[in-house]
Amino acid sequence: MGYFSIALDGPAGAGKSTVAKKLATKLGYIYVDTGAMYRAMALHFIRNGISAEDSGAIEAACETADVTITHQNGEQVVLLNGENVNGLIRTEEVSQMASISSANKQVRLKMVELQRQLAKQENVVMDGRDIGSYVLPDANVKVFLTASVEVRAKRRYDEQIAKGMECSLAEIEENIRERDYRDSHREFAPLVQAEDAVLMDNSDMTIEENVEKLYEMCMSAQN
Numbered sequence: 001m002g003y004f005s006i007a008l009d010g011p012a013g014a015g016k017s018t019v020a021k022k023l024a025t026k027l028g029y030i031y032v033d034t035g036a037m038y039r040a041m042a043l044h045f046i047r048n049g050i051s052a053e054d055s056g057a058i059e060a061a062c063e064t065a066d067v068t069i070t071h072q073n074g075e076q077v078v079l080l081n082g083e084n085v086n087g088l089i090r091t092e093e094v095s096q097m098a099s100i101s102s103a104n105k106q107v108r109l110k111m112v113e114l115q116r117q118l119a120k121q122e123n124v125v126m127d128g129r130d131i132g133s134y135v136l137p138d139a140n141v142k143v144f145l146t147a148s149v150e151v152r153a154k155r156r157y158d159e160q161i162a163k164g165m166e167c168s169l170a171e172i173e174e175n176i177r178e179r180d181y182r183d184s185h186r187e188f189a190p191l192v193q194a195e196d197a198v199l200m201d202n203s204d205m206t207i208e209e210n211v212e213k214l215y216e217m218c219m220s221a222q223n
């Protein structure tokens with residue numbers, strides 16, 4: 001029997017990683033955060049002084065980036081050329097670079113291959129933008145998770161404030177709008193709801209309610 005896969009897609013700030021992580025724990029599956037892989041690639045480009053618009057340089061730099069995923073105490077660890085970069089990939093600079101460089105076909109093909117490999121080896125809850133539509137078209141459960149731009153911006157804002165980082169709600173909202181636009185308008189494998197995905201708007205759900213709903217869907221798909 002093959003492994004079970006849950007594809008969770010949606011825009012920035014929809015709470016995918018939070019609910020995906022909890023869902024994976026509840027199911028006893030491995031959680032795969034594909035955004036973190038694109039972020040690790042972005043960090044590699046930034047470190048090499050590459051401009052987001054220089055697709056030639058980005059493609060060349062793909063050759064020198066080795067991104068791998070391991071798990072430690074249930075946490076996903078992203079290794080960039082062997083270095084744990086978990087603590088370095090959540091900055092606004094990396095977010096912006098990841099949003100632009102992830103539109104590059106070479107970058108995507110490299111990451112997609114790695115994602116498909118992971119899903120072949122374990123039961124996974126995988127979150128991203130194109131998991132149900134492109135990476136794992138045969139996923140057992142596909143959900144497109146979203147929330148209003150205002151709710152998503154407020155969540156990011158609260159997160160940053162809780163971390164003691166100064167930020168502006170208006171600026172975060174603007175960045176989210178920009179990223180939504182770029183993620184859904186890129187030519188290759190854009191952010192799109194797969195035809196057979198269930199649309200779930202969690203603007204008015206608590207994290208626990210959201211996890212519970214997803215868990216029930218997974219349970220009925222398993223039976």
Ligand code: DC
Nearest residue numbers: 034035036038098099102128129130
């Ligand atoms: O989910 P996130 O914010 O960590 O993702 C970072 C960027 O990577 C985001 O701009 C979209 C992109 N991404 C993607 O293109 N495909 C994925 N499967 C996951 C993320």
